[in-house]
Every structure is written in structure tokens, then in C-alpha cells.
Amino acid sequence: MDGGTKTCPSCGAVLPGKASFCPHCTRDIHTRRSVQIPVRRWLRPLRWTVALAAFLLLATVLYALFTPDVYDAWGELTYTADGNPYHLVLTFRNDPTPEPECTVQVEEGEHYERSSKLFITHAKTGVDAGRMFSQQIASTYVRLLQPGDSPSPVTWEQPVYQDAPDVEGLMRAPLTFTGQSLGPAEVEWTLSMKNGDTIRLHQELIFEPVETLDLYPEDYPMDTIEDLRALVDRIEAEVPLPTVVNLHLPPVWYEGGLTLDGRPICLYGSVDGQNRRTAFLGPVAVTPEHGSRSIVENVEFRGDGAGTGLTVEADGRIRNCGFYGWDTGLLVGGVHWADPVGCWFEDNGVGFRFDSAGDYFNYNKFEDNTFLRNEIAVDLVRVPKSREINFTDCRFSGNGGNIRNPSDYPINISYATFE
Amino acid sequence: MLKESPRGSVQLIRHKGTGQRFILRRFTGNPEVYRKLLEYTCPNLPTVYEVACRGEENLVIEEFIEGDTLGFLLKGALFSQEETKKIVRQVCQALWVLHSIGAVHRDVKPENIILRGDQAVLIDFDAARFHKLEAENDTQILGTTGFAAPEQYGLSQSDLRADIYAVGILINVMLTGEHPSRHLVEGRMGRIVDRCTHVNPQRRYRNVLRLMEAL
Numbered sequence: 036m037d038g039g040t041k042t043c044p045s046c047g048a049v050l051p052g053k054a055s056f057c058p059h060c061t062r063d064i065h066t067r068r069s070v071q072i073p074v075r076r077w078l079r080p081l082r083w084t085v086a087l088a089a090f091l092l093l094a095t096v097l098y099a100l101f102t103p104d105v106y107d108a109w110g111e112l113t114y115t116a117d118g119n120p121y122h123l124v125l126t127f128r129n130d131p132t133p134e135p136e137c138t139v140q141v142e143e144g145e146h147y148e149r150s151s152k153l154f155i156t157h158a159k160t161g162v163d164a165g166r167m168f169s170q171q172i173a174s175t176y177v178r179l180l181q182p183g184d185s186p187s188p189v190t191w192e193q194p195v196y197q198d199a200p201d202v203e204g205l206m207r208a209p210l211t212f213t214g215q216s217l218g219p220a221e222v223e224w225t226l227s228m229k230n231g232d233t234i235r236l237h238q239e240l241i242f243e244p245v246e247t248l249d250l251y252p253e254d255y256p257m258d259t260i261e262d263l264r265a266l267v268d269r270i271e272a273e274v275p276l277p278t279v280v281n282l283h284l285p286p287v288w289y290e291g292g293l294t295l296d297g298r299p300i301c302l303y304g305s306v307d308g309q310n311r312r313t314a315f316l317g318p319v320a321v322t323p324e325h326g327s328r329s330i331v332e333n334v335e336f337r338g339d340g341a342g343t344g345l346t347v348e349a350d351g352r353i354r355n356c357g358f359y360g361w362d363t364g365l366l367v368g369g370v371h372w373a374d375p376v377g378c379w380f381e382d383n384g385v386g387f388r389f390d391s392a393g394d395y396f397n398y399n400k401f402e403d404n405t406f407l408r409n410e411i412a413v414d415l416v417r418v419p420k421s422r423e424i425n426f427t428d429c430r431f432s433g434n435g436g437n438i439r440n441p442s443d444y445p446i447n448i449s450y451a452t453f454e
Numbered sequence: 455m456l457k458e459s460p461r462g463s464v465q466l467i468r469h470k471g472t473g474q475r476f477i478l479r480r481f482t483g484n485p486e487v488y489r490k491l492l493e494y495t496c497p498n499l500p501t502v503y504e505v506a507c508r509g510e511e512n513l514v515i516e517e518f519i520e521g522d523t524l525g526f527l528l529k530g531a532l533f534s535q536e537e538t539k540k541i542v543r544q545v546c547q548a549l550w551v552l553h554s555i556g557a558v559h560r561d562v563k564p565e566n567i568i569l570r571g572d573q574a575v576l577i578d579f580d581a582a583r584f585h586k587l588e589a590e591n592d593t594q595i596l597g598t599t600g601f602a603a604p605e606q607y608g609l610s611q612s613d614l615r616a617d618i619y620a621v622g623i624l625i626n627v628m629l630t631g632e633h634p635s636r637h638l639v640e641g642r643m644g645r646i647v648d649r650c651t652h653v654n655p656q657r658r659y660r661n662v663l664r665l666m667e668a669l
Contacts, residue, residue: 055492056503056515061472063503067495070551078667 103231110135120158152204165200271297292317524564622650
């Protein structure tokens, strides 16, 4: 062989230079290397780790899927059912604006009613989803937590489903309280879902007592329209909000009109021995810039065929009033809601016109009203939120037209009388 | 004389001085794989002690592995899944050495695996070739029917995945005694066999290390 010679390191035999093996002593004289197997030893623990993580994830998912959850929030929360996110809201308003806390001004001796409402909208679109969500509810329960020493505890009723969930909420729980009720009162709604989940929503009602100022004709001059206007000016200048002012009017006929456009002033009429009631012979406008509700009660408005007897652009209550001989007897306008109850509308062009551009609505039972010999008894031009108006126990007689309702607002005349 | 064929012969020889036994191979053809194995040592491959060539004739002295072949043992009984995994992992280690030097065994079968105690040794590199990337198909059909991958029949150039194919057949035979086309072993081992023996080499395990991990 080529390549010279070498000797066997074991036996010393002379071997060819390229020999790998000594045939004399059978020793391997070649330098060899071993091949390392690059086994990925970390793979097994990694696989175990991944498997464990997957198991934990699966267990978590299964736990989340099959274990009932309890949700607890104030005012609002988002809850997902069947893949749809719902926004649950508690409010005292007529829209789904959350009110985890609501402050109510209360007057001594007054009675109040507020409703805790549950609105449910689709969380992404904001569209009302009350009807769809109600299919997931097994039961609903409302309880009230309030100070134990309240001289006039708040009472409440269990919630009932509403006909128009988009404006009235899916459910409504009425609460009643007085000026003597102590707060805060916590309203707690518990929704037990069909899948076992429990949703608790809370809101708090805080009472803020306000002072009431009652002004009587014995104490303040108010026998003429001039006296009355001066008194109103003085009240607007001197009595700060939120003090409630009740003006108790004498049974006189005021030769002119009155405008209450500063602060709310409630007008209470009276009757004398000859059955003569407080009356205004000119137009009256109740259009306060700010403040709480305005009440007009037991007052007559007597016109000569022109103008509007009483214009109300306020959160108003019109009780036991009379409207005679006006182009429009009572106009509720602006962006407000006022409800006539127990009123008399006679010989007017339009007895009562509702033309409010707002969204706010309130008491919708316009009951015990009498519409007599008007050209049009009721003219529904614009009704906030298309709220149904209920004419229970109203009497329509001798009118040219009873109810003009060009926009077909919902009305209920089931218990009205038409002669 | 252990084996004789037109290509050569395999003899068991004994050294007069030491009494040590060796395998002496005479064959014609390419001794390149044996030459390369001179430089390596692996407990799962026989040690190649010397390679000598004269023209087309080659002489190889290699370690004599004392033990029974898997082919012989399979005539008596099948192997359990654990035994199979242990043996095949060692076969894979032997193949890794071959593959790492660029060679393909091309004749992995029970008769070419000897069990020396609990050690499996892959023998017989007569069919082994260096894998040439540029070659489109095998120039010579070598291997054993049933264990040879489709590409070894000239469909395309055989590479290390031809050995993986044969290992898949080996696993199935050790567990069932039959070719997977007749009776595929059930369960996870069946899926491993299935992947090893995919007709498309691209779909088989990429190398024996991946197969070892699967095992």
C-alpha cells in the first residue's frame, strides 16, 4: 500500500500508513468520533407544560361555562347571554341613562312616587333588547334597604313588565315615600337567570328636604292682578331655589294675565261662599327657566275667544282647573310634560293642545276631564316619546271634534264617555 | 460462510492469535459508506475496522455482533409496544449516524437488526448509498421488497426518508407480524406507522429524530 508505514501502538507491528486496524493484535488503531444525538430533551417537559396549560385552560373554560356566576354592580352592568352582550341599567328616568344614585327633593307633608326601572339594551348597538333578554330571566325580585328608624319608611312593589320597554324600561318597581322618609334607601334588584347566574343591581335614593313657603291672601296683598304681579316679582327676587313656593290665591277674578317665567311658583285657587272661584281673565304662562315642578290647581281661566288660557312649559300638574272661551284653553308646549286631571274645557277653539318637542314624560292618565262644546276638544300635535295618553273617565260632549291626532299617537279612550 | 451472492460474500473469521471473531465482507461496488464509517463509533452500528479496495473488489473487516436477528426472533413471538419502542429508538440512533454522514441505509429490515443483549445493532450497509441531491432517481434498485420505499423502485431519488419508511414497516411487523397494508397496528403506534410509510416522502417524518420524539 501507498503512504508509508506506521507501527501499531499496541504490539509494535509495522503497518501500512493508512491502516486502521492491526491484523497482528486485532487492535483498532483508528481515531474515531461518536455522533451526538441531538435529542430535544426539553420537548417532553414542554409538552407536559403545554398539556397542563391546555388542561387548566379547558378546566377554566368548563368551570366558567357550567358554574353559575354572580354579578353585582351599581346602576349598570354588561352581561353576556347566548353570545349577545346586554347593557342592564337601573334608573328613575324614562331613558336608559344609569342612575346609581338619585337625589329627590322632598317637601314636608307631601307624598311622592318614583319608579325604579330596569332598562336593557344591546351593548353594542344601544337598541332596546328588553323583550329578548326577558326570555333569559327566570325570576326578578326587588328589595329595599333603608334606615330602620325612618318615621315614614319607603314602600315598594315588586317589579312588573311594561308595555313599551324602550321608553318605560323592561320592568318597573314603584316606590312611594313622603317628605318624612329617611334615606338613603338602597334599591336592590336580583335577577335569577335561567342558566343559574344571578345578577344584582343596586341604586340609591337620597332624600333632600326642601323648605316650603306658603303665602296666603291674609298675609300678602294679592286681590288684584297688579298686587299679584308685584308679589310674584318679589318672590322671584327674594326666595332662592330650591324652596317651594305655594301661592294660595283668593277667590277673585283677576283682570289680566300673569307670566311666571323666573322660578316655579305653584298656584292654588279657592272658592268663596257664592261658589266663585279664583279666575284669570287674561292669559297665564307658566314657563320657569329652572327649578322643579309647577302646580296649578283649582283655578279658572276665562277668555274672550282669543289667545291661550294657560300655557305650560314646565314639569306641571294641572288639577281641577277650568278653561272657558279661549282660542286654546290649555297648551302644554316647549319640551315639557304636564298632565291635566279633573279639568273642565268649555267653549274653546281647542280645549287642550299637547305640543311638546321633548322626550320627558310623566303621569299619563289624563283622567276626569270634561270637554264641552269645544271646536276641537283635544289636539295632539306632539307627544313626547309617543307615550300613550289615557283618557280614563273623561267626558266629551258637544265638541266639533273630540280628539285630533294626525300623528296617530297612542291613546286609550276605553273608559272615556262620548255624548 | 454466512452469506454468498453474485455481488459478494460475508464470512465469519477468527483471528488465530487472539481468537477474536470478525466479519469479512467481499463485495464489488462502492465502499464509500464503509470508508466513512471507519471514522465513527456507535453502539448501534458494527465497528468497521478496515476497508481495502482493489479495482472493483472490496474487502471490509467489521465487528462481529453476537446475537439473534429480529427476523429470527419474530418467528417465535411478537414484541410488546415498549420493547418495540426501545429497539426502534436504537435503530433510529444508528440511522442518525448514517444520515449525518449523508448516507442512506436503504435496507432496514428485521434480518439486518441484531439484538446483542438489550442493544439493537443495525448491520449490512451493502445497499447503503450517499444521498445525492442532484440525482432524480436511484440508478440501481436495491433494498428488500416490502420494506423498500416507493421511491426506491426508481420513482425518484431515495433519501433518508426511505429509511423512515422502512422503520415504519419494521414497527408494524414487530407489533403485528404483518405488513401495514394487510394489518395496520391500532392506536398511536398505528398513526406513527402510517406517517412513516406515507407514499409521499414529504409527508413522512422529516428525520429520525422526529420519529424518535414521536416514539
